[in-house]
Amino acid sequence: MLYLIGIGLNDEKDVTIKGLEAIKKSDEVFLEVYTSKLQVSVERLEEFYGKKIIRANRTMVEQDSNKILADAKTKNISFLVIGDPLSATTHVDLILRAKENEIEVEVIHNASVLNAIGITGLQLYKFGKTTSIPFEEGNFTVETPYDVLRDNLKLNYHTLMLLDLKPMEGKFLSISEAIRYLLKIELKKNEKVFTENTMVVGIARLGSKDEKIKFGKAKDVMNFKFGDAPYCLVVPGKMHFMEEDFLKQYRI
């Protein structure tokens, strides 16, 4: 049996009762450590769950997943994912391959950035497509986030931008870098999609007790010290007065 378990966004107590029960009856527990960042140490998870946790990096999950699947044929295996287990392509692939191998799979859902972002007061059903801002590689700048933003804004939708991260290397694209990334594409394309005066919401450590949310002009949010990762950035589209009212509390 393969349990794919979302452990939520913050600490050891964000797992569901159902998730914890599955972990407790598992012979092996893996934790996917490359698509997100925990707000708590693995040791604390181990203590709370009462289980030893094997850290699974990208290579392990994408290339050595045969081992995980082979084990799941005869044992109970928990594969823990920060947030919700279905947010990353590789996990969906794992389910597919488990099913091909006639291994029973149970998915145990949890919160993810996609719904926790509602804490900004922006209505979830008014968000358009989500996009990601990557680390720049050499001189090549991927313009997709700018294009997605433009398409969403045309339709008055809000845009959630996830900021790239390499947790294994301790590298996290900052809110400031993300804003400069968009400004750089604006300079090049000049479509008046994103300027220094565009109103944005910067969010650090979403879903944790010390999450930090700041709403203001891009040039001001860019200079705010958000503290530790992970980060995301929202560019609101057309706002309802209640959304504006709510965002006021986060005004820089």
Next chain:
Amino acid sequence: MLYLIGIGLNDEKDVTIKGLEAIKKSDEVFLEVYTSKLQVSVERLEEFYGKKIIRANRTMVEQDSNKILADAKTKNISFLVIGDPLSATTHVDLILRAKENEIEVEVIHNASVLNAIGITGLQLYKFGKTTSIPFEEGNFTVETPYDVLRDNLKLNYHTLMLLDLKPMEGKFLSISEAIRYLLKIELKKNEKVFTENTMVVGIARLGSKDEKIKFGKAKDVMNFKFGDAPYCLVVPGKMHFMEEDFLKQYRI
């Protein structure tokens, strides 16, 4: 203290440890019963949580929320929401009013349809704006869902459609009705956005152990017997081969 707690999509064990701890130390526990449908009885929740639950309907939350807020000034109040607590406008409003009244608020997140829909294998970041299909009132047909679908498809995005429900009256818009709703607008607007041959995914009881997912032409999914509510409908945009591969298992 006001705790806004998501209890997840399925049963009493989908609450998080953090959520359950908050419930246990609450003096009063409300359950919002008008924006979604539980897969489990309130009695079973009460037994598992060890607390009496007060059912809160729309009138109570929108009009009599002063009482909930007044209580939260001096007592610990839990306000439970099926799925994630921030998916409905009224709950965001409750937070805003609590803060205006200097009442401490803690939001405890959980899974919602917005991320659990990943179980279709369709990538979450490839979904455009979410839309809802309402019950028809008289001869007036709201065309928004059709328009949102058209805009999403133009950009190759997937579209999640939530189907209207009035749980207090036991009324749930069925997948068949939703498809006929879209076909009816197609007949009128004739923009070739949604036809009998459009590939769709119908989902019943998402996130529960007996969730039912069917992928096929609109005319075939329309005739499938999905069983009990709640329901949603997805119209995939441009699919990656892995998404197609995954959906095959649900083929009608």
